Amino acid sequence: MNQAEVSKLVSKLRIKVPPKHRKLPNPKGPEGRLDKLRKTVTGLIKYERIELNYNRADEARQYAERLISEAIRHGDCHKPTMDTANFWLLEKELVHKLFKVLVPRFENSSVAYTKLYNAPKPQYARVLDKAVLELKGNPYPELGNKQTNNKYFIQNILLDAAKHEYRQAKYAEVANKIGQAGNETSPVNTENAEKLNEKPMSS
Amino acid sequence: MKRHILCLTTRLTQNSLIKTLPLSRFLSSKEAIDRRYHLFMLEKKRQYDKVGRIEKIEVQYKGLPNECTLIMNKDISTPYDCARHLSQFHMETSALALIDNTIYWDMHRPLTENCTLELQSFTCADPHQVNRAFWRTCSFMLGACATVAFKDSVPVKLHSFPGPDIRSGSFIYDVDLPSLGNWQPTHQELVTLGAEYVKLARLNEPLERLEVGEDLALEMFVDNEHKTKQIPSIAKANGKVTLYKVGKHVDISKGPMISTTGQIGRVAVTAVHKLNGSEDNDANQLYRFQGVALPTGVTINHFAFSILTDRARKLNTARSPVQRAADCEESESIAMKA
Numbered sequence: 292m293n294q295a296e297v298s299k300l301v302s303k304l305r306i307k308v309p310p311k312h313r314k315l316p317n318p319k320g321p322e323g324r325l326d327k328l329r330k331t332v333t334g335l336i337k338y339e340r341i342e343l344n345y346n347r348a349d350e351a352r353q354y355a356e357r358l359i360s361e362a363i364r365h366g367d368c369h370k371p372t373m374d375t376a377n378f379w380l381l382e383k384e385l386v387h388k389l390f391k392v393l394v395p396r397f398e399n400s401s402v403a404y405t406k407l408y409n410a411p412k413p414q415y416a417r418v419l420d421k422a423v424l425e426l427k428g429n430p431y432p433e434l435g436n437k438q439t440n441n442k443y444f445i446q447n448i449l450l451d452a453a454k455h456e457y458r459q460a461k462y463a464e465v466a467n468k469i470g471q472a473g474n475e476t477s478p479v480n481t482e483n484a485e486k487l488n489e490k491p492m493s494s
Numbered sequence: 495m496k497r498h499i500l501c502l503t504t505r506l507t508q509n510s511l512i513k514t515l516p517l518s519r520f521l522s523s524k525e526a527i528d529r530r531y532h533l534f535m536l537e538k539k540r541q542y543d544k545v546g547r548i549e550k551i552e553v554q555y556k557g558l559p560n561e562c563t564l565i566m567n568k569d570i571s572t573p574y575d576c577a578r579h580l581s582q583f584h585m586e587t588s589a590l591a592l593i594d595n596t597i598y599w600d601m602h603r604p605l606t607e608n609c610t611l612e613l614q615s616f617t618c619a620d621p622h623q624v625n626r627a628f629w630r631t632c633s634f635m636l637g638a639c640a641t642v643a644f645k646d647s648v649p650v651k652l653h654s655f656p657g658p659d660i661r662s663g664s665f666i667y668d669v670d671l672p673s674l675g676n677w678q679p680t681h682q683e684l685v686t687l688g689a690e691y692v693k694l695a696r697l698n699e700p701l702e703r704l705e706v707g708e709d710l711a712l713e714m715f716v717d718n719e720h721k722t723k724q725i726p727s728i729a730k731a732n733g734k735v736t737l738y739k740v741g742k743h744v745d746i747s748k749g750p751m752i753s754t755t756g757q758i759g760r761v762a763v764t765a766v767h768k769l770n771g772s773e774d775n776d777a778n779q780l781y782r783f784q785g786v787a788l789p790t791g792v793t794i795n796h797f798a799f800s801i802l803t804d805r806a807r808k809l810n811t812a813r814s815p816v817q818r819a820a821d822c823e824e825s826e827s828i829a830m831k832a
Contacts, residue, residue, distance in 0.1 A: 445625045452661040453805045
C-alpha cells in the first residue's frame with residue numbers, strides 16, 4: 292500500500308510510447324544518442340516544424356512532449372524542471388520560450404502538444420522514412436488539406452457534373468430499352484413503359 | 495516572311511477580297527502580336543504617368559495571419575502588393591481579391607480608394623467566383639496557346655470565348671483558321687497543343703489588366719476582323735474595352751482573372767471541333783478548342799482525371815458564334831460576356 296500512484300509522479304503523455312527505446316546507433320554510444328535527441332528537441336522548440344528521419348522524429352517527440360508537460364505541471368519556479376529544460380534545450384533563450392510562450396499556449400490543451408506526419412519520399416528509392424514533426428498552434432500554413440470534400444471546389448464540381456451526365460445517359464438508355472420492349476410485346480404495356488420513362492428522368 | 499506574304503496574296507486573289515482588306519492586314523501574326531504588346535505597354539505607361547502626385551489610401555486587410563491596416567498608393571498599389579507585405583504564401587496562393595465584401599478584384603489591378611481587402615484562394619470556403627475566374631483564365635490562355643502553337647504559314651484569328659461554365663466540363667476558345675479547311679487534329683497534335691499550353695503556363699506570368707478606349711482597342715486589333723467587329727458593341731456601355739495581357743499575348747475579356755498563370759496546374763487540351771456557320775457570314779467556320787484544367791496543388795487520381803478529359807472531348811454545347819445568319823449581334827454579346 293505504500294506504493295505511490297505513478298501518474299502523480301510522472302505526467303502521462305498523450306501519445307503512444309513504445310515499450311522499448313530506439314538506440315539510434317552512433318559511435319559515441321548512449322551519450323551520442325542523447326546528443327542527437329537534444330539537438331532535435333532544441334530544433335523543434337526553436338523552429339516549431341522540422342523535417343527529419345522518422346525514427347529520430349518519433350523518439351525526440353516523446354522527450355519534447357514530456358518536457359512541455361513537465362513545464363506546464365510545475366511552472367518555472369521548480370528547480371528540477373528548470374534543470375531538465377536546461378539539459379534538453381541547447382540554446383538558453385529557448386528556456387524562456389518554453390515557459391513564456393509554449394506553456395500558455397498548451398495550458399488548456401487536452402490533446403498532444405506535437406504532431407507527427409509521414410513525409411513523402413521518392414517512389415522507388417531505398418531511403419529512410421521521413422517525417423515532419425511540428426508543435427501544434429504554429430504560425431505556418433497547414434500541411435494536410437482538411438477540407439477536400441467541400442463540394443464547391445473546382446475538382447468536385449467537375450466530377451459532380453460528369454457523374455450527373457453519366458447518370459442521365461444511363462437513365463435515357465434504360466428508358467429506351469423499356470420503351471422498345473413495351474412496343475414489341477403488346478400495346479397494353481405501353482402505358483407502363485411511358486410511366487417508367489418519366490420516372491428516372493424526373494429523379 | 496516572304497513566303498507568308500506570298501501565301502496571303504494567293505489567298506486574297508482567290509477570294510477576291512482585296513477591296514475590303516486594308517493594307518494593315520498584311521501584318522504577319524507574330525508582328526501583330528508584337529505590335530499589340532507594344533501598344534499595350536505604351537498605354538499602360540501613359541496611364542501610370544497620368545496618376546501624378548501619389549496619394550495614400552488605407553487598405554484594411556481581413557484574414558490570416560491577423561487583421562491589419564496597410565497604407566498603399568492610390569491607383570498604383572494592387573492587392574498583389576498588399577499580399578507581398580504579408581508573406582510569400584499569400585502571394586502564391588491568392589487568386590482573387592474581394593474588395594469591401596462585394597467586388598471581386600484582380601490581383602494585379604490597382605486599388606482606387608480606401609477599402610477592406612480579403613484574399614481568396616482556390617481552397618477558401620466558397621470559391622465560386624475564384625473558380626469562374628480560373629475557368630475564364632484557362633480559356634484566355636487557350637487563345638494564347640492557339641496563337642503560338644501553329645506555324646507561321648497558318649494564320650490564326652481568335653474569335654471569342656463565352657463566359658465560364660464549369661459544369662459543362664471544358665473551357666473553350668473559338669478560333670478561325672482560314673487556311674485549314676477541314677482539319678481534324680490527331681492525338682499527337684492535341685498532345686502538342688497541351689504541351690504548348692503547359693509551357694506558357696509554367697512561365698508564371700502575371701495577368702495584367704488595362705482599360706483602354708474604343709479607338710485604341712480598334713487600333714490594336716486591326717489585323718483581326720472578328721475582334722474589330724466585336725469591339726464597338728463591347729464599348730457601347732462606357733466607351734471602354736477591358737484588355738488582359740499575359741506574356742506578349744493581349745486579348746479582350748471582361749474579367750476578373752486569377753493572379754498568375756503558375757496557378758494553372760494539371761491541364762489537357764482535349765479536342766478541337768469544327769463549328770459550321772452559314773454561308774453569308776464572314777467566318778463561315780470556326781474551330782472550337784476545348785480543354786480541362788485544375789489549379790496548382792489540386793491532386794487528383796489519374797482515373798478521375800481521365801473521366802474529366804473523356805468528358806471534355808465531347809463537343810461543348812455553349813452557343814456557337816457562327817450558327818445562324820443573323821448572328822452578328824449574338825457573337826458580339828458572347829464576346830461581351832467573356
